[in-house]
Amino acid sequence: MGRTRENKAEVIAEIKDLLEGSQLAFVIDYQGLSVAEITDLRRRLRPTGSYCKIAKNTFFRLAIEGDKNWQPVEEFLKGTSAVLVVKEDIGGAIKAYKSFQKDSKKTELRGGVMEGRSLNKDQIEAIANLPSKEQLIAQIAGAINAVTAKIAIGINQVPSSIARGINAYVEKENQPPEEDAAA
Numbered sequence: 001m002g003r004t005r006e007n008k009a010e011v012i013a014e015i016k017d018l019l020e021g022s023q024l025a026f027v028i029d030y031q032g033l034s035v036a037e038i039t040d041l042r043r044r045l046r047p048t049g050s051y052c053k054i055a056k057n058t059f060f061r062l063a064i065e066g067d068k069n070w071q072p073v074e075e076f077l078k079g080t081s082a083v084l085v086v087k088e089d090i091g092g093a094i095k096a097y098k099s100f101q102k103d104s105k106k107t108e109l110r111g112g113v114m115e116g117r118s119l120n121k122d123q124i125e126a127i128a129n130l131p132s133k134e135q136l137i138a139q140i141a142g143a144i145n146a147v148t149a150k151i152a153i154g155i156n157q158v159p160s161s162i163a164r165g166i167n168a169y170v171e172k173e174n175q176p177p178e179e180d181a182a183a
Contacts, residue, residue, distance in 0.1 A: 008059065011055050012059050012062050012063045013063075014053070015053060015055060015059060015060060015064075018051055018053055018083075018085045019067070021087060022086060022087050023086055023087065023088075023090055023114065023115075024086040024090050024093070024113070024124075024127075025070060025085050025086070025112055025114075026076075026086075026097075026110075026111065026112025026113075026119070027073060027077060027081050027082070027084075027109075027110045027111060027112060028081070028084060028107045028108060028109050028110060029080055029081065029082075029110060030081070030082040030106075031079065031080040031106075032106045033104065033106055033107065037104055038052065038054070038082075040100065040104075041097070041107075044096040044097075044100050045084065045096050045097070047092070047096075048088060048089040048092035048096055049087045049088025049089055050084060050085060050086045050087065050088070050089070050096070051084070051087075052082055052083075053083050053084075054082045055083075057078065057081050060073070060081065061077060069113075069116045070113055070116075071116075072113045072116065072117065073113040073118075075111070075118065076110040076112070084097060090114075090127055090128075091127060091130055094127060094128035095128050109121045109124060109125070111124065112124050114127075
């Protein structure tokens with residue numbers, strides 16, 4: 001039983017909606033996965049704000065037609081393709097997929113697209129090793145706190161340094177003049 005024209009349009013619209021506002025889309029070969037395994041993959045991706053969409057490659061091509069941002073994904077659409085669309089936690093989504101891949105041993109990461117750029121498998125896996133947004137914010141906050149603490153310590157030491165300098169000057173001025181020992 002074939003899909004009606006309305007169903008095809010719905011699938012294409014759904015793909016466009018998924019890609020809208022997404023940061024990354026990567027393509028995997030899902031051949032050999034059972035429905036339960038696909039459900040497991042989707043469950044693992046959900047907490048990262050990511051989705052796994054399975055549709056005919058033709059539907060993906062029609063959905064990205066004319067969209068320069070997602071057009072490069074077309075080179076990875078061959079055979080049995082599932083597109084993993086990441087809206088929030090890029091590193092978390094890739095790690096969730098890699099964990100699933102390690103457990104199932106059935107899928108293959110082909111490549112993806114981020115900000116209109118085509119990424120190969122190695123580049124996508126390298127992104128997973130980058131610190132998350134929250135980790136970066138924590139690192140920046142820690143660096144700012146360290147600099148602030150050093151400035152505060154330096155500022156606190158300025159008055160005491162001035163006081164020591166003034167005290168040394170006063171003590172020097174209050175000392176009786178030394179008498180000539182040769183007299």
